[in-house]
Amino acid sequence: MSNAWNEGYFTDEGYTYSYSREINPVFLRYCLLLRGFATLESNDGVHCELGFGQGVSINIHATANPGSFVGTDFHPGMAAHAIDLATAANNGARLYDDSFEQLLARNDLPQFDSISLHGIWTWVSRDNQKLIVEFARRHLKPGGMLYVSYNCFPGWSPSAPLRNLFSLHDRFANASARSDERIDAALEFSEALLAANPKYAAAAPSLGARLQSIKGQDRHYVAHEYFNRDWNCMYFADMVDALAPAKLDYATTAVPLDSIDPLNLSAEGMDFLETIEHPIMREQARDYFVNQHFRRDLYVRGATRLSAAERRARMLHSRFALLQSWETVAGSVTGPAGEATLQAEIYGPVLDALAAQNYAAKSMRQLLSETAMAYDDLEQALAVLIGMGAVAPCQSEAAESQVSGRCAALNLQLCKRSLYGANIQTLASPVTGGGVTVSRFQQLFLISIKQGKQQPAEWAQLAWGVISEQGEVLIDNGQPLLTAEANIAALTAQAQVFAEQTLPVLRALKIA
Numbered sequence: 001m002s003n004a005w006n007e008g009y010f011t012d013e014g015y016t017y018s019y020s021r022e023i024n025p026v027f028l029r030y031c032l033l034l035r036g037f038a039t040l041e042s043n044d045g046v047h048c049e050l051g052f053g054q055g056v057s058i059n060i061h062a063t064a065n066p067g068s069f070v071g072t073d074f075h076p077g078m079a080a081h082a083i084d085l086a087t088a089a090n091n092g093a094r095l096y097d098d099s100f101e102q103l104l105a106r107n108d109l110p111q112f113d114s115i116s117l118h119g120i121w122t123w124v125s126r127d128n129q130k131l132i133v134e135f136a137r138r139h140l141k142p143g144g145m146l147y148v149s150y151n152c153f154p155g156w157s158p159s160a161p162l163r164n165l166f167s168l169h170d171r172f173a174n175a176s177a178r179s180d181e182r183i184d185a186a187l188e189f190s191e192a193l194l195a196a197n198p199k200y201a202a203a204a205p206s207l208g209a210r211l212q213s214i215k216g217q218d219r220h221y222v223a224h225e226y227f228n229r230d231w232n233c234m235y236f237a238d239m240v241d242a243l244a245p246a247k248l249d250y251a252t253t254a255v256p257l258d259s260i261d262p263l264n265l266s267a268e269g270m271d272f273l274e275t276i277e278h279p280i281m282r283e284q285a286r287d288y289f290v291n292q293h294f295r296r297d298l299y300v301r302g303a304t305r306l307s308a309a310e311r312r313a314r315m316l317h318s319r320f321a322l323l324q325s326w327e328t329v330a331g332s333v334t335g336p337a338g339e340a341t342l343q344a345e346i347y348g349p350v351l352d353a354l355a356a357q358n359y360a361a362k363s364m365r366q367l368l369s370e371t372a373m374a375y376d377d378l379e380q381a382l383a384v385l386i387g388m389g390a391v392a393p394c395q396s397e398a399a400e401s402q403v404s405g406r407c408a409a410l411n412l413q414l415c416k417r418s419l420y421g422a423n424i425q426t427l428a429s430p431v432t433g434g435g436v437t438v439s440r441f442q443q444l445f446l447i448s449i450k451q452g453k454q455q456p457a458e459w460a461q462l463a464w465g466v467i468s469e470q471g472e473v474l475i476d477n478g479q480p481l482l483t484a485e486a487n488i489a490a491l492t493a494q495a496q497v498f499a500e501q502t503l504p505v506l507r508a509l510k511i512a
Protein backbone atom coordinates (compact mmCIF):
# COMPACT_ATOMS: atom_id res chain seq x y z
CA MET A 1 0.00 0.00 0.00
CA SER A 2 1.34 3.43 -0.86
CA ASN A 3 1.10 5.95 1.98
CA ALA A 4 2.42 9.50 1.92
CA TRP A 5 4.90 8.64 4.68
CA ASN A 6 6.34 5.29 3.63
CA GLU A 7 8.53 6.44 0.70
CA GLY A 8 8.01 3.15 -1.19
CA TYR A 9 9.03 1.09 1.84
CA PHE A 10 6.89 -2.06 2.11
CA THR A 11 4.87 -1.24 5.22
CA ASP A 12 1.81 -3.47 4.77
CA GLU A 13 3.38 -6.28 6.78
CA GLY A 14 4.77 -5.43 10.21
CA TYR A 15 8.36 -6.59 10.66
CA THR A 16 9.44 -9.59 12.73
CA TYR A 17 10.16 -9.35 16.47
CA SER A 18 13.74 -10.44 16.07
CA TYR A 19 16.70 -9.40 18.21
CA SER A 20 20.16 -8.41 16.91
CA ARG A 21 23.12 -8.76 19.27
CA GLU A 22 25.23 -6.61 16.93
CA ILE A 23 23.48 -3.45 18.13
CA ASN A 24 24.51 -4.07 21.75
CA PRO A 25 27.23 -1.48 22.54
CA VAL A 26 28.98 -4.08 24.75
CA PHE A 27 29.22 -6.50 21.82
CA LEU A 28 30.35 -3.77 19.39
CA ARG A 29 33.09 -2.59 21.77
CA TYR A 30 34.31 -6.20 22.05
CA CYS A 31 34.44 -6.56 18.24
CA LEU A 32 36.56 -3.42 17.98
CA LEU A 33 38.84 -4.47 20.84
CA LEU A 34 39.32 -7.91 19.25
CA ARG A 35 40.80 -6.17 16.20
CA GLY A 36 42.85 -3.74 18.31
CA PHE A 37 40.76 -0.56 17.99
CA ALA A 38 40.14 1.94 20.77
CA THR A 39 36.52 2.60 21.78
CA LEU A 40 34.72 5.22 23.81
CA GLU A 41 34.55 3.37 27.11
CA SER A 42 31.96 5.34 29.04
CA ASN A 43 29.27 3.41 30.88
CA ASP A 44 26.72 6.18 30.39
CA GLY A 45 27.15 6.48 26.62
CA VAL A 46 24.38 7.75 24.35
CA HIS A 47 23.30 5.41 21.57
CA CYS A 48 21.03 5.68 18.56
CA GLU A 49 19.27 3.07 16.44
CA LEU A 50 17.86 4.05 13.06
CA GLY A 51 14.89 1.98 11.84
CA PHE A 52 14.33 -0.10 14.98
CA GLY A 53 11.39 -2.12 13.54
CA GLN A 54 9.30 -3.59 16.38
CA GLY A 55 11.88 -2.18 18.80
CA VAL A 56 12.94 -5.44 20.44
CA SER A 57 16.69 -4.78 20.13
CA ILE A 58 16.59 -1.12 21.15
CA ASN A 59 14.45 -1.91 24.19
CA ILE A 60 16.62 -4.81 25.31
CA HIS A 61 19.70 -2.61 24.99
CA ALA A 62 18.16 0.52 26.51
CA THR A 63 17.08 -1.61 29.47
CA ALA A 64 20.23 -3.67 29.94
CA ASN A 65 22.81 -0.90 29.30
CA PRO A 66 23.25 2.03 31.68
CA GLY A 67 23.55 4.62 28.90
CA SER A 68 20.67 6.39 27.16
CA PHE A 69 19.08 5.45 23.86
CA VAL A 70 17.35 7.32 21.04
CA GLY A 71 15.72 5.65 18.06
CA THR A 72 13.27 6.07 15.26
CA ASP A 73 11.16 4.02 12.89
CA PHE A 74 8.69 5.80 10.65
CA HIS A 75 6.18 2.94 10.86
CA PRO A 76 3.75 4.31 13.48
CA GLY A 77 2.41 0.88 14.49
CA MET A 78 5.87 -0.49 15.14
CA ALA A 79 6.98 2.72 16.89
CA ALA A 80 3.91 2.42 19.14
CA HIS A 81 4.88 -1.16 19.95
CA ALA A 82 8.45 -0.12 20.76
CA ILE A 83 7.28 2.78 22.95
CA ASP A 84 4.99 0.41 24.83
CA LEU A 85 7.95 -1.85 25.68
CA ALA A 86 10.05 1.17 26.73
CA THR A 87 7.28 2.28 29.08
CA ALA A 88 7.00 -1.21 30.58
CA ALA A 89 10.76 -1.28 31.23
CA ASN A 90 10.95 2.36 32.30
CA ASN A 91 14.25 2.46 30.39
CA GLY A 92 14.08 6.14 29.40
CA ALA A 93 14.55 5.42 25.68
CA ARG A 94 13.40 8.28 23.46
CA LEU A 95 11.63 6.51 20.61
CA TYR A 96 10.06 8.34 17.68
CA ASP A 97 8.07 7.55 14.55
CA ASP A 98 10.11 10.11 12.61
CA SER A 99 11.40 9.44 9.14
CA PHE A 100 15.18 9.77 8.83
CA GLU A 101 14.57 13.20 7.28
CA GLN A 102 12.47 14.30 10.27
CA LEU A 103 15.02 12.94 12.73
CA LEU A 104 17.77 14.89 11.01
CA ALA A 105 15.68 18.07 11.28
CA ARG A 106 15.36 17.76 15.07
CA ASN A 107 17.41 20.13 17.16
CA ASP A 108 17.05 18.26 20.44
CA LEU A 109 19.43 15.38 19.76
CA PRO A 110 22.82 14.80 21.46
CA GLN A 111 26.12 13.54 20.04
CA PHE A 112 26.10 9.73 20.08
CA ASP A 113 28.70 7.17 21.14
CA SER A 114 27.18 4.74 18.67
CA ILE A 115 24.73 4.85 15.78
CA SER A 116 23.39 1.52 14.52
CA LEU A 117 21.29 0.49 11.57
CA HIS A 118 20.51 -3.16 10.99
CA GLY A 119 18.61 -4.20 7.87
CA ILE A 120 18.07 -0.62 6.69
CA TRP A 121 20.73 0.61 4.28
CA THR A 122 19.99 -1.59 1.26
CA TRP A 123 16.25 -1.07 1.46
CA VAL A 124 16.04 2.73 1.49
CA SER A 125 16.46 5.24 -1.33
CA ARG A 126 19.77 6.87 -2.24
CA ASP A 127 18.35 10.10 -0.79
CA ASN A 128 17.70 8.37 2.52
CA GLN A 129 21.20 6.90 2.48
CA LYS A 130 22.54 10.45 2.14
CA LEU A 131 20.36 11.56 5.07
CA ILE A 132 21.77 8.72 7.19
CA VAL A 133 25.34 9.75 6.34
CA GLU A 134 24.53 13.38 7.15
CA PHE A 135 22.97 12.25 10.45
CA ALA A 136 26.20 10.44 11.34
CA ARG A 137 28.26 13.45 10.26
CA ARG A 138 26.31 15.71 12.61
CA HIS A 139 25.60 13.37 15.50
CA LEU A 140 28.39 10.82 15.93
CA LYS A 141 31.04 11.75 18.51
CA PRO A 142 34.69 11.69 17.47
CA GLY A 143 35.75 8.13 18.32
CA GLY A 144 32.11 7.00 18.11
CA MET A 145 31.17 3.82 16.24
CA LEU A 146 28.67 3.17 13.47
CA TYR A 147 27.28 -0.28 12.86
CA VAL A 148 25.66 -0.91 9.48
CA SER A 149 24.51 -4.12 7.84
CA TYR A 150 23.69 -4.41 4.16
CA ASN A 151 23.34 -6.73 1.20
CA CYS A 152 26.41 -6.77 -0.96
CA PHE A 153 27.99 -8.02 -4.14
CA PRO A 154 29.45 -10.33 -5.31
CA GLY A 155 27.30 -12.76 -3.27
CA TRP A 156 24.04 -11.25 -4.46
CA SER A 157 24.92 -11.05 -8.15
CA PRO A 158 23.24 -14.27 -9.34
CA SER A 159 19.97 -13.67 -7.49
CA ALA A 160 19.60 -9.89 -7.72
CA PRO A 161 17.53 -10.27 -10.93
CA LEU A 162 15.12 -12.54 -9.01
CA ARG A 163 14.45 -9.79 -6.51
CA ASN A 164 13.93 -7.43 -9.41
CA LEU A 165 11.24 -9.74 -10.80
CA PHE A 166 9.33 -9.79 -7.50
CA SER A 167 9.45 -6.06 -7.21
CA LEU A 168 8.40 -5.50 -10.83
CA HIS A 169 5.51 -7.94 -10.49
CA ASP A 170 4.37 -6.20 -7.35
CA ARG A 171 4.50 -2.84 -9.07
CA PHE A 172 2.96 -3.61 -12.47
CA ALA A 173 0.98 -6.85 -12.26
CA ASN A 174 -0.53 -7.11 -8.82
CA ALA A 175 -4.13 -6.13 -8.25
CA SER A 176 -4.76 -7.59 -4.81
CA ALA A 177 -5.03 -5.29 -1.83
CA ARG A 178 -3.80 -8.10 0.41
CA SER A 179 -0.05 -8.07 0.83
CA ASP A 180 0.22 -11.84 1.44
CA GLU A 181 -1.62 -12.50 -1.84
CA ARG A 182 0.60 -10.04 -3.69
CA ILE A 183 3.74 -11.73 -2.34
CA ASP A 184 2.44 -15.20 -3.26
CA ALA A 185 1.45 -14.01 -6.75
CA ALA A 186 4.91 -12.52 -7.38
CA LEU A 187 6.60 -15.74 -6.21
CA GLU A 188 4.33 -17.84 -8.46
CA PHE A 189 4.99 -15.55 -11.42
CA SER A 190 8.75 -15.89 -10.90
CA GLU A 191 8.50 -19.67 -10.57
CA ALA A 192 6.54 -19.84 -13.84
CA LEU A 193 9.10 -17.62 -15.55
CA LEU A 194 11.98 -19.87 -14.47
CA ALA A 195 10.02 -22.96 -15.53
CA ALA A 196 9.77 -21.49 -19.06
CA ASN A 197 13.59 -21.87 -19.32
CA PRO A 198 14.82 -18.32 -19.90
CA LYS A 199 18.51 -18.17 -20.79
CA TYR A 200 19.15 -16.34 -17.52
CA ALA A 201 18.12 -19.46 -15.54
CA ALA A 202 20.78 -21.47 -17.36
CA ALA A 203 23.39 -18.83 -16.53
CA ALA A 204 22.38 -18.84 -12.85
CA PRO A 205 21.42 -22.48 -12.17
CA SER A 206 21.03 -22.00 -8.40
CA LEU A 207 18.04 -19.67 -8.87
CA GLY A 208 15.37 -22.39 -8.66
CA ALA A 209 16.66 -23.58 -5.27
CA ARG A 210 16.91 -19.99 -4.09
CA LEU A 211 13.28 -19.33 -5.06
CA GLN A 212 12.13 -22.46 -3.22
CA SER A 213 13.96 -21.36 -0.08
CA ILE A 214 12.37 -17.89 -0.29
CA LYS A 215 8.94 -19.54 -0.56
CA GLY A 216 9.60 -21.26 2.76
CA GLN A 217 10.62 -18.08 4.58
CA ASP A 218 8.57 -15.96 6.96
CA ARG A 219 6.31 -13.67 4.87
CA HIS A 220 7.08 -10.61 7.03
CA TYR A 221 10.77 -11.07 6.35
CA VAL A 222 10.19 -11.76 2.64
CA ALA A 223 8.09 -8.60 2.34
CA HIS A 224 10.85 -6.38 3.71
CA GLU A 225 13.72 -8.14 1.99
CA TYR A 226 12.27 -8.41 -1.52
CA PHE A 227 9.28 -6.11 -1.98
CA ASN A 228 10.56 -2.64 -1.25
CA ARG A 229 10.67 -0.15 -4.05
CA ASP A 230 14.28 0.52 -3.11
CA TRP A 231 16.99 -2.08 -3.09
CA ASN A 232 20.48 -0.68 -3.36
CA CYS A 233 22.88 -3.58 -3.08
CA MET A 234 26.51 -2.41 -2.98
CA TYR A 235 30.09 -3.51 -2.95
CA PHE A 236 32.01 -3.10 0.30
CA ALA A 237 34.35 -0.53 -1.27
CA ASP A 238 31.37 1.59 -2.40
CA MET A 239 30.11 1.59 1.18
CA VAL A 240 33.46 2.89 2.37
CA ASP A 241 33.11 5.77 -0.10
CA ALA A 242 29.48 6.42 0.87
CA LEU A 243 30.39 6.84 4.56
CA ALA A 244 33.53 8.93 4.02
CA PRO A 245 31.68 12.30 4.18
CA ALA A 246 30.82 11.48 7.83
CA LYS A 247 34.56 11.02 8.49
CA LEU A 248 34.01 7.33 9.10
CA ASP A 249 36.87 4.84 8.83
CA TYR A 250 36.14 1.18 8.19
CA ALA A 251 37.42 -0.77 11.21
CA THR A 252 36.18 -4.36 11.09
CA THR A 253 33.08 -6.53 10.96
CA ALA A 254 30.76 -7.25 13.87
CA VAL A 255 31.37 -10.95 13.17
CA PRO A 256 34.02 -12.38 15.54
CA LEU A 257 34.37 -15.55 13.42
CA ASP A 258 35.76 -13.34 10.64
CA SER A 259 38.91 -13.02 12.75
CA ILE A 260 39.64 -16.73 12.28
CA ASP A 261 41.09 -16.94 8.76
CA PRO A 262 41.17 -20.77 8.37
CA LEU A 263 37.42 -20.85 8.97
CA ASN A 264 36.81 -18.41 6.15
CA LEU A 265 39.53 -18.87 3.57
CA SER A 266 41.46 -21.62 1.82
CA ALA A 267 45.26 -21.61 2.15
CA GLU A 268 45.37 -20.31 -1.43
CA GLY A 269 42.95 -17.51 -0.56
CA MET A 270 44.96 -16.52 2.52
CA ASP A 271 48.18 -16.46 0.49
CA PHE A 272 46.57 -14.34 -2.21
CA LEU A 273 45.08 -11.83 0.22
CA GLU A 274 48.46 -11.50 1.98
CA THR A 275 49.83 -9.98 -1.21
CA ILE A 276 47.35 -7.07 -1.12
CA GLU A 277 48.63 -4.15 0.85
CA HIS A 278 45.72 -1.71 0.84
CA PRO A 279 43.26 -2.73 3.61
CA ILE A 280 40.15 -1.69 1.65
CA MET A 281 41.29 -3.51 -1.47
CA ARG A 282 42.12 -6.57 0.64
CA GLU A 283 38.76 -6.58 2.40
CA GLN A 284 36.95 -6.16 -0.93
CA ALA A 285 38.93 -9.00 -2.50
CA ARG A 286 38.14 -11.15 0.56
CA ASP A 287 34.43 -10.76 -0.28
CA TYR A 288 35.14 -12.56 -3.56
CA PHE A 289 36.80 -15.45 -1.71
CA VAL A 290 33.89 -15.92 0.70
CA ASN A 291 31.26 -14.90 -1.89
CA GLN A 292 29.91 -12.38 0.61
CA HIS A 293 26.24 -11.44 0.27
CA PHE A 294 25.55 -9.71 3.59
CA ARG A 295 27.94 -7.59 5.60
CA ARG A 296 27.81 -6.44 9.21
CA ASP A 297 30.34 -3.63 9.33
CA LEU A 298 31.78 -1.43 12.03
CA TYR A 299 33.04 2.05 11.25
CA VAL A 300 34.69 4.48 13.64
CA ARG A 301 34.80 8.25 13.39
CA GLY A 302 38.55 8.44 13.60
CA ALA A 303 39.69 4.85 14.13
CA THR A 304 42.61 4.64 16.58
CA ARG A 305 44.74 1.54 17.03
CA LEU A 306 45.65 0.42 20.54
CA SER A 307 49.18 -0.67 21.32
CA ALA A 308 49.52 -4.45 21.70
CA ALA A 309 50.01 -4.02 25.46
CA GLU A 310 46.93 -1.83 25.89
CA ARG A 311 44.77 -4.14 23.81
CA ARG A 312 45.86 -7.11 25.89
CA ALA A 313 45.31 -5.24 29.17
CA ARG A 314 41.75 -4.30 28.12
CA MET A 315 41.01 -7.82 26.95
CA LEU A 316 42.27 -9.32 30.23
CA HIS A 317 40.00 -6.95 32.12
CA SER A 318 36.91 -7.84 29.99
CA ARG A 319 34.42 -10.34 31.37
CA PHE A 320 32.76 -13.20 29.50
CA ALA A 321 29.82 -15.51 30.21
CA LEU A 322 28.26 -18.59 28.68
CA LEU A 323 24.80 -18.11 27.14
CA GLN A 324 24.00 -21.82 27.22
CA SER A 325 24.99 -24.81 29.34
CA TRP A 326 28.47 -26.06 28.51
CA GLU A 327 27.24 -29.52 27.46
CA THR A 328 24.98 -28.05 24.75
CA VAL A 329 27.76 -26.11 23.00
CA ALA A 330 28.26 -27.56 19.50
CA GLY A 331 31.48 -29.48 18.93
CA SER A 332 32.13 -27.84 15.57
CA VAL A 333 31.77 -24.52 13.81
CA THR A 334 31.10 -23.82 10.17
CA GLY A 335 32.46 -20.96 8.09
CA PRO A 336 32.72 -20.26 4.35
CA ALA A 337 35.80 -22.53 4.18
CA GLY A 338 33.96 -25.47 5.74
CA GLU A 339 33.46 -27.10 9.12
CA ALA A 340 36.07 -27.15 11.88
CA THR A 341 35.97 -29.33 14.99
CA LEU A 342 36.53 -27.54 18.29
CA GLN A 343 39.63 -29.20 19.75
CA ALA A 344 38.66 -30.83 23.04
CA GLU A 345 42.01 -30.06 24.69
CA ILE A 346 41.45 -26.33 24.16
CA TYR A 347 37.68 -25.91 24.37
CA GLY A 348 37.14 -28.42 27.19
CA PRO A 349 39.09 -26.38 29.77
CA VAL A 350 37.63 -23.07 28.50
CA LEU A 351 34.06 -24.33 28.80
CA ASP A 352 34.81 -25.85 32.24
CA ALA A 353 36.24 -22.55 33.44
CA LEU A 354 33.27 -20.58 32.06
CA ALA A 355 30.82 -22.98 33.71
CA ALA A 356 32.63 -22.98 37.08
CA GLN A 357 31.02 -21.21 40.07
CA ASN A 358 27.54 -21.68 38.68
CA TYR A 359 28.35 -20.00 35.37
CA ALA A 360 29.29 -16.64 36.95
CA ALA A 361 30.82 -14.21 34.41
CA LYS A 362 34.61 -14.15 34.57
CA SER A 363 37.33 -11.83 33.36
CA MET A 364 39.78 -13.15 30.81
CA ARG A 365 42.45 -12.78 33.49
CA GLN A 366 40.51 -15.22 35.71
CA LEU A 367 39.94 -17.61 32.79
CA LEU A 368 43.63 -17.48 31.95
CA SER A 369 44.66 -18.46 35.45
CA GLU A 370 41.97 -21.16 35.70
CA THR A 371 42.84 -22.79 32.37
CA ALA A 372 46.61 -22.15 32.40
CA MET A 373 46.33 -21.64 28.64
CA ALA A 374 48.46 -19.43 26.41
CA TYR A 375 46.91 -15.95 26.03
CA ASP A 376 46.50 -16.20 22.23
CA ASP A 377 44.78 -19.59 22.40
CA LEU A 378 42.32 -18.39 24.99
CA GLU A 379 41.58 -15.17 23.12
CA GLN A 380 40.92 -17.14 19.94
CA ALA A 381 38.77 -19.74 21.71
CA LEU A 382 36.64 -16.97 23.21
CA ALA A 383 36.30 -15.29 19.80
CA VAL A 384 35.09 -18.59 18.31
CA LEU A 385 32.62 -19.22 21.14
CA ILE A 386 31.32 -15.65 20.90
CA GLY A 387 31.07 -15.99 17.13
CA MET A 388 29.02 -19.16 17.59
CA GLY A 389 26.69 -17.32 19.99
CA ALA A 390 27.61 -19.62 22.91
CA VAL A 391 29.43 -16.92 24.90
CA ALA A 392 28.92 -13.16 25.24
CA PRO A 393 31.23 -10.36 26.33
CA CYS A 394 29.92 -8.72 29.51
CA GLN A 395 29.73 -5.20 30.86
CA SER A 396 31.25 -4.04 34.14
CA GLU A 397 29.75 -5.12 37.45
CA ALA A 398 28.96 -1.46 38.17
CA ALA A 399 26.92 -1.22 34.95
CA GLU A 400 25.26 -4.52 35.78
CA SER A 401 23.98 -3.38 39.14
CA GLN A 402 22.70 -0.11 37.65
CA VAL A 403 20.34 -1.90 35.26
CA SER A 404 19.27 -5.05 37.14
CA GLY A 405 15.95 -3.65 38.37
CA ARG A 406 14.70 -2.48 35.01
CA CYS A 407 15.81 -5.72 33.29
CA ALA A 408 13.61 -7.58 35.78
CA ALA A 409 10.66 -5.28 34.91
CA LEU A 410 11.09 -5.76 31.14
CA ASN A 411 11.61 -9.51 31.47
CA LEU A 412 8.43 -9.85 33.51
CA GLN A 413 6.50 -8.03 30.78
CA LEU A 414 8.04 -10.20 28.06
CA CYS A 415 7.28 -13.39 29.99
CA LYS A 416 3.69 -12.20 30.51
CA ARG A 417 3.36 -11.77 26.74
CA SER A 418 4.16 -15.46 26.39
CA LEU A 419 0.76 -16.11 27.99
CA TYR A 420 -0.74 -14.96 24.67
CA GLY A 421 1.80 -15.92 22.03
CA ALA A 422 5.39 -16.46 21.06
CA ASN A 423 6.39 -13.28 19.30
CA ILE A 424 9.34 -12.10 21.46
CA GLN A 425 11.63 -14.95 22.40
CA THR A 426 14.36 -12.83 23.99
CA LEU A 427 14.98 -11.62 27.54
CA ALA A 428 17.38 -8.90 28.75
CA SER A 429 20.54 -9.73 30.72
CA PRO A 430 22.07 -7.05 32.95
CA VAL A 431 25.31 -9.05 32.80
CA THR A 432 25.82 -8.93 29.01
CA GLY A 433 23.84 -5.74 28.35
CA GLY A 434 22.06 -7.72 25.62
CA GLY A 435 19.39 -10.27 24.81
CA VAL A 436 19.27 -13.99 25.46
CA THR A 437 17.03 -16.34 23.49
CA VAL A 438 14.35 -17.92 25.69
CA SER A 439 11.51 -19.89 24.09
CA ARG A 440 7.83 -19.31 24.86
CA PHE A 441 7.60 -22.42 27.03
CA GLN A 442 10.70 -21.38 28.94
CA GLN A 443 9.13 -17.96 29.53
CA LEU A 444 6.03 -19.72 30.86
CA PHE A 445 8.24 -21.85 33.15
CA LEU A 446 9.82 -18.62 34.45
CA ILE A 447 6.36 -17.23 35.26
CA SER A 448 5.61 -20.38 37.22
CA ILE A 449 8.92 -20.04 39.10
CA LYS A 450 8.03 -16.40 39.90
CA GLN A 451 4.78 -17.71 41.37
CA GLY A 452 6.85 -19.80 43.79
CA LYS A 453 6.51 -23.17 42.06
CA GLN A 454 9.67 -25.24 42.42
CA GLN A 455 9.02 -28.48 40.55
CA PRO A 456 9.36 -28.88 36.76
CA ALA A 457 6.06 -30.80 36.79
CA GLU A 458 4.35 -27.69 38.21
CA TRP A 459 5.92 -25.45 35.55
CA ALA A 460 4.68 -27.85 32.88
CA GLN A 461 1.15 -27.71 34.34
CA LEU A 462 1.09 -23.93 34.04
CA ALA A 463 2.33 -24.06 30.44
CA TRP A 464 -0.25 -26.71 29.55
CA GLY A 465 -3.02 -24.68 31.19
CA VAL A 466 -2.08 -21.67 29.04
CA ILE A 467 -1.72 -23.39 25.68
CA SER A 468 -4.62 -25.82 26.07
CA GLU A 469 -6.96 -22.90 26.76
CA GLN A 470 -5.82 -21.44 23.43
CA GLY A 471 -6.50 -24.72 21.62
CA GLU A 472 -2.80 -25.47 21.08
CA VAL A 473 -0.95 -28.76 21.45
CA LEU A 474 2.69 -29.82 21.18
CA ILE A 475 4.03 -31.47 18.05
CA ASP A 476 6.24 -34.54 18.44
CA ASN A 477 8.02 -35.95 15.39
CA GLY A 478 5.69 -33.97 13.14
CA GLN A 479 2.56 -35.37 14.84
CA PRO A 480 0.28 -33.39 17.17
CA LEU A 481 0.02 -34.81 20.70
CA LEU A 482 -3.68 -35.44 21.14
CA THR A 483 -4.18 -36.11 24.85
CA ALA A 484 -3.61 -33.88 27.88
CA GLU A 485 -1.40 -36.59 29.42
CA ALA A 486 0.89 -36.73 26.39
CA ASN A 487 1.21 -32.93 26.28
CA ILE A 488 1.91 -32.67 30.01
CA ALA A 489 4.51 -35.44 29.79
CA ALA A 490 6.28 -33.69 26.90
CA LEU A 491 6.18 -30.33 28.70
CA THR A 492 7.47 -31.93 31.91
CA ALA A 493 10.40 -33.40 29.99
CA GLN A 494 11.16 -29.93 28.57
CA ALA A 495 10.84 -28.39 32.03
CA GLN A 496 13.29 -30.93 33.46
CA VAL A 497 15.89 -30.12 30.82
CA PHE A 498 15.22 -26.43 31.48
CA ALA A 499 15.82 -26.95 35.23
CA GLU A 500 19.05 -28.86 34.70
CA GLN A 501 20.62 -27.02 31.77
CA THR A 502 19.07 -23.62 31.14
CA LEU A 503 18.10 -22.29 34.55
CA PRO A 504 21.64 -22.20 36.01
CA VAL A 505 22.76 -20.15 33.00
CA LEU A 506 19.77 -17.78 33.22
CA ARG A 507 20.50 -17.31 36.94
CA ALA A 508 24.13 -16.40 36.21
CA LEU A 509 22.93 -13.98 33.51
CA LYS A 510 20.58 -12.51 36.18
CA ILE A 511 17.51 -13.21 34.08
CA ALA A 512 15.98 -15.79 36.46
Ligand SMILES: C[S@@+](CC[C@H](N)C(=O)[O-])C[C@H]1O[C@@H](n2cnc3c(N)ncnc32)[C@H](O)[C@@H]1O
Pocket: 007, 009, 015, 016, 018, 020, 050, 051, 052, 053, 054, 072, 073, 074, 075, 078, 098, 099, 100, 101, 117, 118, 119, 120, 123, 124, 128, 224
Ligand atom coordinates in the same frame (compact mmCIF):
# COMPACT_ATOMS: atom_id res chain seq x y z
C1 LIG B 1 14.00 -4.49 7.55
S1 LIG B 1 13.35 -3.53 8.83
C2 LIG B 1 14.60 -3.73 10.05
C3 LIG B 1 14.10 -3.45 11.42
C4 LIG B 1 15.10 -3.67 12.54
N1 LIG B 1 16.27 -2.84 12.39
C5 LIG B 1 15.48 -5.13 12.64
O1 LIG B 1 16.55 -5.50 12.18
O2 LIG B 1 14.68 -5.91 13.17
C6 LIG B 1 13.60 -1.86 8.26
C7 LIG B 1 12.91 -0.80 9.10
O3 LIG B 1 13.26 0.50 8.64
C8 LIG B 1 12.13 1.36 8.72
N2 LIG B 1 12.35 2.46 7.75
C9 LIG B 1 12.50 2.34 6.40
N3 LIG B 1 12.66 3.55 5.84
C10 LIG B 1 12.63 4.45 6.84
C11 LIG B 1 12.76 5.87 6.89
N4 LIG B 1 12.93 6.59 5.77
N5 LIG B 1 12.68 6.49 8.09
C12 LIG B 1 12.50 5.75 9.22
N6 LIG B 1 12.37 4.41 9.25
C13 LIG B 1 12.44 3.76 8.07
C14 LIG B 1 10.97 0.45 8.37
O4 LIG B 1 9.74 0.92 8.88
C15 LIG B 1 11.39 -0.88 9.01
O5 LIG B 1 10.87 -1.06 10.30
